[in-house]
Amino acid sequence: MWISENGVRWNEDLENWNKIKDFWKKKSVQAALILALTGAWTFTGYQIFRDKDSAKIEQVKDLKWYPFEHHHLTFWDDNPDFFAKNLAIKKETLAPGVVIKRDAGLTFYIIQEEDIKEVTHTILVSKKTKVKQWHKLVYTYSQVPQTTITHVADFEKIRRKLSSISEFSYLKDDEYDRSSPNNKTKSFNIPKESAKAGMFIPVPLDHKVREISPEDFSNYCHEAIKDLISSHSTYAPIINKLMTHVSEKDIITAMLAFARSETASEYTNFVQPLGEVELHRREPAFKAFSFTYFHILMEKNSDGKTAGPGLAARLKLWLTEWQCYHPENAAKLFLAYWIEKTHGHLESVFPLTSSNIKQVWTKYNGSSSYVDKLLPNYLYSKKLLAGEITHYDNTMLKQTGFVYTWLNSHYEHMYKVKTPKWIHSIDKLKSFIVEEFNNHKAADCPTIDENDVLNREKKALSWQIIPDTVFIKVPKK
8 A cells, every 4th residue: 555745545556556566577587587598508508518628628637526525624624834834843841851842733752861761681692612521622502691781762651741741641542552562553653772862753643633534535635636736836747747648536546555555554344544553653774754644754865965755855845744744745745755756757656556566566665565455455445436435334324224115126235335344254244244234124125145245246246355335136025
């Protein structure tokens, strides 16, 4: 209802105005529909051409490809020190006998004289003595004690001192007990005989922040390649040249295989994350530490003056030792290391294949030892990057419904298995899958037996790589 300036109601004008509004409303909807359809067809056409162009580009350089859904990792991503230029190293005294240096928010402990203890070893050695018997000289042998004294680091004392400080309280956990044989790669990861007073040794990271899933690590590798190409004038042309015949996916597959071989001790069930092994290791033969998920050695060449390939790569990337721990920086260092090691001939390393893997590993590690570990990790990484392996707990399958209702009509199911650690044979694996399936299937779905569990090619399972995708053929009712 409209009211004039004089307070008079204008019903007729109101009725006419409503008719005008209805007319234009209909016209607006029609126009909007026409514009939307036109835009949709235009966008679809553009999308087709754009996808074709993208496909052409990604045949050579697939940087638009992103390995997995990204998960924000607080410890690595919320600390700007990991990417700071010319990071200052700060020395602090936290408590009596606890002197540290901070680098990228992480810590080196400076070994004190009080941390070195004497260890006395007494052993029996054979002693040969000449004696005269019946006008002859003969030898007699006796066991005599021999005592040696060595000086070694008292890691338990160091651990007690550090764990009494709140930021290092996690070191109280038994996992960080260096005296336990099972923990030598999870704690200080340095031979006690190599530790000397005044030496800087890395304080073990809390395993909760150093462990990272293979998916997240692959994403960091992607970011590393992208950043090196866009920002590093020395290494970018070499990586660009490599990517004219090797895909980014191939490079990340190799990176993941190497990193997992260096920092996950098991390589049959593939349930351990990267970083289960501590990210530093003292190499006594070189008197230097290796760092990162790739354990790249920071050594000098035999002349004792010039930097070896790992150290040269770190310096050219302007990274401190602890900055290398960040997964993205570690991935950069890995590629830079290979460039230094091969003098720019990355084609001698990439793509990694089953046929060249022994040669590449020997060049990387100085010997062919543990190539049996790298090969299954490579096959695993290849499957993961190809989308053939999905990591989830079986409990998650139970929560979301292990067997869906469509099974009752299709009678088949592709099941991606995360194999429990206790399974070490194909028979136990089949038995486990059968039990899981039958316990969580739909009520009217037929039960299966071990003959119904096959690989993705619908052939018999083999113990080549686990976890893997299995094909479950459900018997018809």
